[in-house]
Amino acid sequence: MKASIRNKYGSPDVINLTTRSHIPFPQKDEILVKVKATTVNRSDCGVLTGKPWAIRLFTGLLEPRLKVTGTDFSGVVVSKGDDVDKFNIGDDVYGFFDQGIGSHASYFCVSTKKAILKKPWKITYEQAAASLEGAHYAFYFLDKVVLKKGDKVLLNGGTGAIGNAALQFLKYRGIHVTVTCETDYIPVLESMGADKVVDYTKEDFAKLDDQFDFVFDAVGKSTFWKCKPIMKPNAIYVSSELGPYWQNPLLALIAQFIKGKKVKFPLPFSIHRSMVFINELIEKDKFRPLIDQRYPISEIRDAFEYVMSGKKKGNVVLTFD
Ligand SMILES: NC(=O)c1ccc[n+]([C@@H]2O[C@H](COP(=O)([O-])OP(=O)(O)OC[C@H]3O[C@@H](n4cnc5c(N)ncnc54)[C@H](OP(=O)(O)O)[C@@H]3O)[C@@H](O)[C@H]2O)c1
Structure with a gap:
């Protein structure tokens, strides 16, 4: 499986796209997701660079706690922990966590306590990932x-x-x-x-x-x-x-x-709350995300560079083979 790893804060140059031989195993409250699409967004840039500095209070003071980048995803549940009853294997899901969730990878495990919902059938995986941040x-x-x-x-x-x-x-x-x-x-x-x-x-x-x-x-x-x-x-x-x-x-x-x-100066807090609203508007055909460029995961550094240019139109999607 592919994963975008970094061991320190910095520019997109600190990212290494690695190939891992093992797929992670979900803990009791986690699902294992096969990622179909994710995005590179402005929150990802903050988590990657550790700037503004205040973000490090949540992501790790001197170095990032989470080595795999990525804050949002859409994909399929391929395995789940014993305590998970909200989702079943085969469910299409999407979710977001602004402090980093490790979703720039072909597979990743995520706690079902995070803001995750079943993906509306009306939208594609790419649209779902781009509907969140x-x-x-x-x-x-x-x-x-x-x-x-x-x-x-x-x-x-x-x-x-x-x-x-x-x-x-x-x-x-x-x-x-x-x-x-x-x-x-x-x-x-x-x-x-x-x-x-x-x-x-x-x-x-x-x-x-x-x-x-x-x-x-x-x-x-x-x-x-x-x-x-x-x-x-x-x-x-x-x-x-x-x-x-x-x-x-x-x-x-x-x-x-x-x-x-x-x-x-409103401070965003519950992602669960905003996701329920977003989901409702998608279902009513009242919201569709604007999508700009699509990059394969192998070009993730270029995707970050483009987002950091401040020129993206709406959302930049990362795709997996
Ligand atoms: N406070 C928070 O909690 C929070 C959270 C997330 C993000 N942010 C901040 O919110 C801002 C927006 O984030 P975003 O992801 O929506 O940005 P974004 O998608 O990266 O914004 C880029 C877009 O803005 C347009 N743009 C740039 N300058 C413009 C101008 N002077 N007038 C009109 N349009 C202009 C660009 O169009 P052109 O290519 O035509 O210039 C481009 O399409 C960022 O500064 C980000 O750091 C704040």
Whole structure:
């Protein structure tokens, strides 16, 4: 079996694709999954590099606790521990754990206490793997903002994994969405229901002659101050990034004591909760992940390089022979 191993934090160069002769054996609460597809996403990049440093509190301070990379997967249960009753051998499953789950491998064992669900039959293995990371964060960034049907949202970065899932979640709720992307992807986002698409290479969204109830910068390229002119008096600003001076969490704390335009900085917590929502929307045909490049596992370093370039459109899938 193939596995992507690294023994230290660093760039994609620290990864070695190894061939192991043995397949792991599941513990009592674990399933053994034959991986059909997985992705390289921004969480994988954090787990690989150990940056930002705070991530090491969860993944290992000086060196990574988990040597095999990978945070999400879809595949087939091929064996299970004695205590597992949720899944059967032959079930198609998919799951995600942002601190690393060791899924960049042909086979891996995972505890059924992690966020794992049966894969909806309507989507492929590739779509299933690509439905998780960005969509999980999109769910939490939107979850803390109260919006009603017809409210106007400015979504910066509609071709990011988070932004693209957010676009579909907002449209599901009947929200009016103005979204940014580069020229070539305007028709793609329009086909996904965007009400207005702004080409960010030609126009600065913060100078639009419009007012929004919520500004969500899904690629973390703006600031609250820059967006204030396009925010309605009680509008909310959320960014997926800390901000250039790490100001967003602080502004969110202060926001509790002030009136008017505010920053929120939601912290994602239960992946089980977001996965139930994602699964429901897949079943209702209201969410499908945007997939960009596909790489065979043998080209995993290239896949990481591409994701780190900040240029991926939606999700980058890793496939197995
Ligand atoms: N706070 C958290 O818990 C958390 C968790 C996960 C990720 N994040 C952060 O969230 C951000 C987004 O993650 P992601 O996985 O969704 O990103 P991603 O998929 O890597 O985003 C890349 C996409 O964003 C577009 N983009 C880049 N600059 C843009 C701009 N100025 N305006 C509009 N679109 C732009 C790119 O389009 P072009 O190719 O056309 O430039 C590309 O399609 C990352 O910065 C990541 O570090 C935060």
